[in-house]
Amino acid sequence: MGNRYLIVGGSAAGMAAAHTIRKADETGEVTVLSNESHAPYFRPMIPYIITGKKSASQIILNGSGVFTADTINILTGSKVTSVDPAGKRVTTGAGDIFDYDRILFSSGSRPYMPEDIENLGVDGVFALKTLADAEAMAARSETTEHAVLLGGGILNLKAAFALLEKNIKVTLVVYSPEVLSQLMDPEDAYLVRKALDEAGLVIKTGCSARAVISDDTGVCAVALDNGEEIPCQMICVGKGVIPNLDYLDGTDIRIDKGIVADPFTACSKGDTFAAGDVAVTHDPATGDKTVTALWTHAVEMGICAGLNMTGKKTAYAGTMGIMNATQVADEPFVAMGVVHTRDKDLEVHTDRTDHYFRKMVFSPDGSRLVGAVFVGDITRAGLYRYVIREKMEVERFKNHLVNHTLHYGHFL
Amino acid sequence: MSHLKEIFARTDMCTGCQSCRLACAVAHSDSKNLFAAIHETPRAKSRVYVEWLDDQIKVPVLCRHCEDAPCINACIAGAITRSDDNTVITNDDKCIGCWTCVMVCPYGVIGRDKSVRKAYRCDRCPDLEIPACVSACPTEALIYQEVDQYSKSVRKNVARELVTKEGG
Numbered sequence: 297m298g299n300r301y302l303i304v305g306g307s308a309a310g311m312a313a314a315h316t317i318r319k320a321d322e323t324g325e326v327t328v329l330s331n332e333s334h335a336p337y338f339r340p341m342i343p344y345i346i347t348g349k350k351s352a353s354q355i356i357l358n359g360s361g362v363f364t365a366d367t368i369n370i371l372t373g374s375k376v377t378s379v380d381p382a383g384k385r386v387t388t389g390a391g392d393i394f395d396y397d398r399i400l401f402s403s404g405s406r407p408y409m410p411e412d413i414e415n416l417g418v419d420g421v422f423a424l425k426t427l428a429d430a431e432a433m434a435a436r437s438e439t440t441e442h443a444v445l446l447g448g449g450i451l452n453l454k455a456a457f458a459l460l461e462k463n464i465k466v467t468l469v470v471y472s473p474e475v476l477s478q479l480m481d482p483e484d485a486y487l488v489r490k491a492l493d494e495a496g497l498v499i500k501t502g503c504s505a506r507a508v509i510s511d512d513t514g515v516c517a518v519a520l521d522n523g524e525e526i527p528c529q530m531i532c533v534g535k536g537v538i539p540n541l542d543y544l545d546g547t548d549i550r551i552d553k554g555i556v557a558d559p560f561t562a563c564s565k566g567d568t569f570a571a572g573d574v575a576v577t578h579d580p581a582t583g584d585k586t587v588t589a590l591w592t593h594a595v596e597m598g599i600c601a602g603l604n605m606t607g608k609k610t611a612y613a614g615t616m617g618i619m620n621a622t623q624v625a626d627e628p629f630v631a632m633g634v635v636h637t638r639d640k641d642l643e644v645h646t647d648r649t650d651h652y653f654r655k656m657v658f659s660p661d662g663s664r665l666v667g668a669v670f671v672g673d674i675t676r677a678g679l680y681r682y683v684i685r686e687k688m689e690v691e692r693f694k695n696h697l698v699n700h701t702l703h704y705g706h707f708l
Numbered sequence: 709m710s711h712l713k714e715i716f717a718r719t720d721m722c723t724g725c726q727s728c729r730l731a732c733a734v735a736h737s738d739s740k741n742l743f744a745a746i747h748e749t750p751r752a753k754s755r756v757y758v759e760w761l762d763d764q765i766k767v768p769v770l771c772r773h774c775e776d777a778p779c780i781n782a783c784i785a786g787a788i789t790r791s792d793d794n795t796v797i798t799n800d801d802k803c804i805g806c807w808t809c810v811m812v813c814p815y816g817v818i819g820r821d822k823s824v825r826k827a828y829r830c831d832r833c834p835d836l837e838i839p840a841c842v843s844a845c846p847t848e849a850l851i852y853q854e855v856d857q858y859s860k861s862v863r864k865n866v867a868r869e870l871v872t873k874e875g876g
Contacts, residue, residue, distance in 0.1 A: 312781070340784035344804070360786030360802070592782040592808055599781065621811040628820070630811045674807055676816030678778075703759040704815050705767035708719070 298323030301605060302386065302396035304376045304543070306330030307339055308594035309572025309601070310402035311357055311368075316602025318365035324606070326368045327394065329386070331375035331403075334427045336363075340591050345430035346437065346458040352427060362595060376403070376543045381565040386543075398567045398605045401544070401555050402598060405537035405573035405589050413446075414507035416533070419514025423533040424455050436514075436530055440464050443530040444518050446505050448475035452534030453624055456497055459530075467498040467526060469505060469518075479620055479631040480655075480669050481638055484646075487653050487671045491625040500524075505531075537589045539574040552576060554587040559611050561601040569605055571597040578614045580685045581633035581666050586617040593619070613685065618667075621674065630677040633657065633667030633684045642666070645698045656680075656697050658690070665690055665697055676702060712794045715832065715839055716858050717768040721849035722758065724766035729754040731844030735833055750823040755830040756841045756850075757817065768850060770841070771796065771817045771830035779809040779818065787827075795832050803827055 301317050303310045306328045314326050330336065336357040344350035357363040375389040379399070386394050407423030409416055420440075422433050433455075437443075443459050445452045448470035456466045468475065474482035475489060492499060500520070508531060509517040517527045539554045550556040550564035554576040561569050570576075572594035579586040593615040603610040619632040634657045637644045643658040652672030659666055664687055668680045679702050683690060690697055693706040730742070737745035737752030745752045756770040773796045780788045780796060787802035788809060798809070798818075805825030809818050818829045833839040842852040851858060 338784060338786050340806075341786075341804070355786070357786065361780050361783055361788060363786070364789070591784045592812065595781045596778075619811070621807045623805060623807060623825070626822075628807050630807065632811070674810055674820075676813075677807075677811045678809075678813035678818070679816045681811060682814040702816075703757070703767070704769045704817075705719075705759040705761040705765070708761070708765075708767065 298325055299606075300324070300395065300397045301326045301400070302394055302398070303328045303400045303402060304379075304386070305400075305402040305404050305540075305572070305574075306332065306336045306370055306372070307402070307404050307572070308591050309404070309575075309598035310400060311336045312362055312595040312598030313400050313402060313569075313571060313602035313605065314368045314370075315363050315365040316599045317606055318368055320603060320606040320608060327396075328368060328370045329374040329376055329388065329394070330370065330372045331389075332426055332428065333373055335370060335372060337427055338591075339426075342424060342427055342430035343454040343458040345427060346424075346434045346455070347461045348434065352431075355427075362599065378543055379547055379549075381547055381549060381568055384567065396567075398569065400598075400601055400605060401549075401563065401568065401570045401574055402572045402594075402601075403540040403543070403574050404594075405539045407533060408536045408538050409533055410505075410535055413505050413533075415510060416508055418508055418510040420510075420529055421508060421515055421531045421533065424451060425537075433530070433532070437462055437464060439513075440529040442467070442526070442528040443532065444469060444505075444526055444528040445532045445534060446518075447534035447536075448472060448499070448501075449478060449534050449536070450476065450620055450622055452532060453492070454622070455532050455534065456492075457495070457624065460496060464530075465498070466496075467500065467528070468492075469503060469520065470499060470501045471504040473501055475499065475501075476631075479618060479629075480635050480671075484635075484653060484655060484669055484671070486648075487627055488624055488629060491627040495625045537573065539587065541574060552585075557612075560604050560609055561597060561612055562604065569601045571601040577612060579617045580614040580687065581616050584617065586615060588615045588617060588619070590615070590619060616681075616684070619681070621677070627672060628674045629669070629671040630674045631669045632677075632681055633665075635667050635669050637667075647700075654700055658694075662694070663689060663691065670700075673700070675700070679704065679707075682707075713852050713854050714773065714858075715770060715830070715842060716851045716853060717770070718849045718851065719765055719767050721847045722766040722768050723847055723849070724758055724760060725846065726758055727844045727846060728756045728768060728841035728850055729758060731840040732756045732830075735836065735840035736828075750821065753819060753821065753828060755817075755819065755828060768841075769815060769817055772815055773830075773832070778812040778814065782808045782812040784808055793832075793834075795834070796829075797831060798827050798829060800826050 341355040555570035655669040657667035696702040732754040
């Protein structure tokens with residue numbers, strides 16, 4: 297009999313691992329336990345479910361990208377409730393028991409719901425995390441005139457544009473002084489902010505929600521900590537995510553803000569591995585331990601874990617704590633590595649115009665690139681990521697980094 | 709998959725004439741004709757780039773269709789896949805223009821078509837026997853060969869250069 301591989305979680309990391317294992321070990325038995333009701337899908341695509349531009353069947357994983365292997369046993373609606381690493385056995389909420397030879401913890405994360413906001417449990421309050429959430433938001437949006445989004449991160453911006461497209465008035469309530477505070481300093485977001493303002497988004501910064509006000513239709517207003525009360529029929533909470541670790545309570549799997557994985561994606565117990573939003577890994581830009589919640593990282597780490605699980609020892613290159621790209625309205629942007637530079641001992645070069653913004657962040661001695669922000673013009677951003685990740689000595693092409701004229705020829 | 713052909717670039721042969729760029733843009737235009745393509749909107753785009761290093765060396769750069777392609781792993785829409793002939797393809801219908809591929813490509817060869825908000829890159833001209841850029845190159849700086857065949861020719865060239873140098 298072949299190896300029994302068990303994968304907890306059916307999203308980016310888990311499915312990338314499953315497909316990698318399937319291709320590397322033809323006789324192994326690959327089982328994925330997913331607590332969601334839908335078959336695995338491209339999670340970042342769920343804003344398109346709200347607009348109706350994509351259907352659930354158009355965003356399924358199987359057959360696209362790295363997800364092209366066959367015969368993976370995917371069990372949806374299977375929430376793992378406990379693990380016995382010594383006995384190599386897991387139990388699900390329905391009482392089903394699965395024995396395994398090697399297990400991957402890729403249970404992802406869930407939205408952080410602030411406890412200090414009263415009455416968050418009512419109808420019409422969402423956090424956009426799953427396809428089911430998106431479907432529920434789409435349904436609620438039919439009777440929504442005004443939606444209030446709490447948090448100014450990239451996910452809420454995507455949700456905001458989805459709702460604006462449906463002619464719903466959208467107000468973004470942001471505690472930070474500016475949107476996208478995780479990805480750039482407030483003064484660096486001016487072009488993004490202009491694009492958001494022009495798109496018709498109402499943005500209130502420096503305040504947060506205190507309580508949700510409801511009637512028999514669910515949410516009908518939100519009370520802010522500045523005394524303001526905004527009538528609305530929908531609230532979407534985008535305040536970051538926390539890793540799903542509850543099922544590991546009582547085990548001796550080492551946890552420190554997430555599941556601690558070694559450079560080969562292995563956990564502290566034999567035959568256990570971790571990947572994706574639940575895993576603590578290292579940031580090649582800063583050297584710090586980091587947990588990220590990015591699709592791209594989860595796929596890369598899942599592939600790496602899959603290889604390690606089949607015995608092909610593969611080191612994981614690490615994840616930049618900050619790395620993301622998208623486009624809001626007509627403004628594309630990329631932020632990666634060290635991007636917050638206020639009052640820090642770093643060599644920083646910025647170029648601020650009405651059409652583009654860029655910031656190149658170097659180590660204090662100026663010898664290495666450690667971070668970059670591009671807004672408006674993101675041409676060849678991947679080269680800069682490579683320079684950061686590989687910790688390249690930049691002296692011979694530094695002027696090209698600063699002036700955004702770097703090309704592949706400079707690496708030769 | 710080493711038996712499949714790839715496009716190789718020789719920096720020692722490239723004169724920076726840009727013929728490859730013109731041919732690439734025409735091959736990816738609607739009309740497939742230079743004079744008509746100039747008037748197309750949006751304008752046809754080249755997927756090959758010729759970079760200048762100092763004033764001496766010209767470097768043709770295009771998608772390497774990497775074996776372990778970061779763009780395939782990164783794509784949040786499932787729009788990038790590897791086809792049977794080992795070419796990495798961006799599916800226009802699925803691409804949403806999130807630019808994650810642009811953020812991770814270590815060669816900087818994924819372009820952004822702003823008018824339609826789609827990413828584009830070299831597709832090795834699937835309908836042509838030889839990719840348009842290779843056919844157009846007057847100095848054979850772009851070569852369409854199998855990996856084994858190409859590396860053999862590189863070794864021969866190096867050997868020849870060594871002999872010439874030692875002899876001279």
